[in-house]
Amino acid sequence: MAYYNSNAARAYDMQDEAYEPYGAYAPAAPREEARPRLDVLTGAGREANQGVSPLFTTVAKVAVAMVLVLFAVGAVRVALGSMTTVALNANAEMTTAISEAHQEASDLEVKRSVYGSRARIRDLAADTLGMVEAEGGVTLDLS
Incomplete structure (x- = not known):
């Protein structure tokens, strides 16, 4: 609480002249104050804005x-690193798939040559099925 119209600091100092009745004595001569005056100055102070x-x-x-x-x-470095990793994994999977396909093609070639040989077919027909080769042949002329 501030008093703007009076010297509140002097009133709170409990000086005897503040309690003198008016008109009973002649006004006292101004005394020299032992400490400096405290004046209240209004102002904006520190403002938030x-x-x-x-x-x-x-x-x-x-x-x-x-x-x-x-x-x-x-973020760009992380994205490039992850894309590189994905590409390398895809290449590794593709390389594995290609090598497996080459191996399977090689196996199929061997099986085809084994199963498709005329000697094996002839032996299988003779042994398992009891077939024999024809000794003579018949020729038909349809002209």
Whole structure:
């Protein structure tokens, strides 16, 4: 609580002249005060909406921009690394599939040559099925 129209500090000092009845005595001669006067000055004080210096604003903006650039560079590095890993895994899977296909093709060629040989077919027909080769042949002329 502030008193703007009076010297409240002197009233709270409990000086005897504050309690003198008016008109009973002649006004006292001004005395020299032992301590300096305390005057209340009105003012705005510190306000929450004081302006910020343009230099501070510029430095803050540059700092935020640098953080965003570093974040973007990091995100790009992570994205490139993950894409590289995915591509390498796909290449490894493709290489494995190709080598398996070559091996299977080689196995199928061997099986085809074994199963398709005339000697094996002839032996299988003679032994298992009891077939014999024809000794003579018949020729028909349909002209």
